[in-house]
Amino acid sequence: MSRKVTDKAVGDDRPVRHVKTVIIGSGFAGLGLAIRLSQQGRTDYLVLERGSDVGGTWRDNTYPGAACDVPSHLYSYSFALNPNWSRSFSRQGEIQSYIQGVAKKYNVLDKHIFDCDVTGARWNDDTAQWEITSSKGDFTADTVVSAVGALCEPNLPDIKGINTFEGEIFHSARWNHDADLNGKRVAIIGTGASAIQIIPSIAPQVAKLDVYQRTAPWLLPRVDRPYLKAEQLAFKHVPGVQRLSRAAIYAARETQVVGLAKFPALMQGFQLLAKAKLQYEVRDPELRKKVTPDFRIGCKRMLISNEYYPALSRDNVDVVTDGIAEIRAGSIVTKDGTEREIDALIVATGFHVTDSPTYETITGRDGRTLSEVFDEIGQQGYKGSAVANFPNMFFLLGPNVGLGHTSMVYMIESQINYISDALTTVDRLGLRTVEVRREVQDAYNEDLQAKLSKTVWNTGGCASWYLDKHGNNPTLWPDFTFQFRRLTKNFDVSAYATTTAPAEPKAV
Numbered sequence: 001m002s003r004k005v006t007d008k009a010v011g012d013d014r015p016v017r018h019v020k021t022v023i024i025g026s027g028f029a030g031l032g033l034a035i036r037l038s039q040q041g042r043t044d045y046l047v048l049e050r051g052s053d054v055g056g057t058w059r060d061n062t063y064p065g066a067a068c069d070v071p072s073h074l075y076s077y078s079f080a081l082n083p084n085w086s087r088s089f090s091r092q093g094e095i096q097s098y099i100q101g102v103a104k105k106y107n108v109l110d111k112h113i114f115d116c117d118v119t120g121a122r123w124n125d126d127t128a129q130w131e132i133t134s135s136k137g138d139f140t141a142d143t144v145v146s147a148v149g150a151l152c153e154p155n156l157p158d159i160k161g162i163n164t165f166e167g168e169i170f171h172s173a174r175w176n177h178d179a180d181l182n183g184k185r186v187a188i189i190g191t192g193a194s195a196i197q198i199i200p201s202i203a204p205q206v207a208k209l210d211v212y213q214r215t216a217p218w219l220l221p222r223v224d225r226p227y228l229k230a231e232q233l234a235f236k237h238v239p240g241v242q243r244l245s246r247a248a249i250y251a252a253r254e255t256q257v258v259g260l261a262k263f264p265a266l267m268q269g270f271q272l273l274a275k276a277k278l279q280y281e282v283r284d285p286e287l288r289k290k291v292t293p294d295f296r297i298g299c300k301r302m303l304i305s306n307e308y309y310p311a312l313s314r315d316n317v318d319v320v321t322d323g324i325a326e327i328r329a330g331s332i333v334t335k336d337g338t339e340r341e342i343d344a345l346i347v348a349t350g351f352h353v354t355d356s357p358t359y360e361t362i363t364g365r366d367g368r369t370l371s372e373v374f375d376e377i378g379q380q381g382y383k384g385s386a387v388a389n390f391p392n393m394f395f396l397l398g399p400n401v402g403l404g405h406t407s408m409v410y411m412i413e414s415q416i417n418y419i420s421d422a423l424t425t426v427d428r429l430g431l432r433t434v435e436v437r438r439e440v441q442d443a444y445n446e447d448l449q450a451k452l453s454k455t456v457w458n459t460g461g462c463a464s465w466y467l468d469k470h471g472n473n474p475t476l477w478p479d480f481t482f483q484f485r486r487l488t489k490n491f492d493v494s495a496y497a498t499t500t501a502p503a504e505p506k507a508v
Helices: 028-039 092-105 195-202 229-237 241-254 256-262 264-281 285-290 308-312 357-361 370-377 408-429 438-452 481-487
Strands: 006-009 015-024 045-048 118-124 129-134 137-146 168-171 185-189 208-212 317-320 324-328 331-334 339-341 344-347 393-395 431-436 496-500
Touching (some): 015 028, 028 092, 137 408, 241 256, 256 264, 357 370, 393 408, 431 438
Parallel strands (some): 015 045, 185 344
Antiparallel strands (some): 006 015, 129 137, 431 496
16 A cells, blocks of 8 residues: 655754655656656555756757757657658657657656656665755655666766856757857867757857867668658558557667677678768878778667768868867867867756766665766666665666667657556555665676677777676667566566564554
8 A cells, every 4th residue: 555645844844744755857757757657546656856857868968950869759658659740751850749748748747757857866764765855945856767868967077177268058869959050160070869969950150160079970771751741641540550560669779689699790791881971071092081980880879860971061160080189268179189169068968877967866775876876886787777775776777778779669668567466566565675686686787797798899899888887788688678578577586685574563
């Protein structure tokens, strides 16, 4: 049975609210779990979201050209298919509208506290509860689920003088829409997934665009088009058409993992296609040399674009491969001594993935933070959903659930199955605490890293955000996603150390 929310006074006169389950974050993951809990009839939960709306990554990343690189019909909840996608690869605004619509449809917004920045979560072994501090007051919870995504904490480069720049400066995930880039001299640092969408979008409007590239990415064609009206009508009115389309996309995408994770030699076909695209779209030999990667395709995230190379070939765009020595009030100086004057600086250097600042705010059973635990053993978990030393805590988008080829929403729904069943199991067995056994977690990760050691992500000759400082890959899942779905179908309580609530004293 769910306990009622209880309050008790704290030092700042705001009540401490107790709920059975707290979910931190409301992107695809946190929102999906909230919907599942409601479908199970659970009412004693809250979603704490630091933003002012649902959406996570898709709420925050509003830069020009923002779009998904997974086909629309696969990048959605299986329980909330959208027949109204306008094109085969959706853009940011359409995805955000979809997420907002799902939240309203499933009536979970009243369980959200928005603009609520969680500043700490500490396990109390005496009460067997999590104590949570936030900008909207304090909470206690029997169980906490972290649904903080990997792409939420912008990674700002440590470059000399960056804080002295006097022009417009912002990260791609914090785009300043009030900044007028028309006719300006602009620099962008980075050539990753965000940058390859931003650069073609702004190149025609700026006077000069300097693209600072550390590593050239591999690009594949973006097979994107608007859906015909007849297709949309079929998706909406003909039973099974949309699910069949989704299944076909899923099957096609799933074949890529054979080359990425099992037989890397099979990626040669993709690399030949990428080379042909590069040869055709970049006619200038000097520029082509600059933007030709020096690692095997798939080692870093494979990107898709039809506009990126043509944008780099524009007369007002310059690709700079010399390292940045310093940033001055109105310019960037590279290590060869060249100074380039700019009016605006866009930082597209990705996110803290393996070293998220949120890890420092979560304190486990022995008093160590998640950051300290990961610093010692590397970023390890069990089925991406639990970490030893953190009882009654589960993770959506935890270690090794990332993908290099298909939809993260599929992995999220697999984890939702596992975590919702865990909560049901805790209730059914009357458990006070559940904590994954360290030896189980170690064995799981030993097997995982052995599989990863043979993948192109580990052997492709690149340095990527997939790898941590220990040389391990804590980011990606090295197998078919349906295998992960099988592993997370049911909560395996035998893998966990458990305690039960002390018996109530009998009346004399």
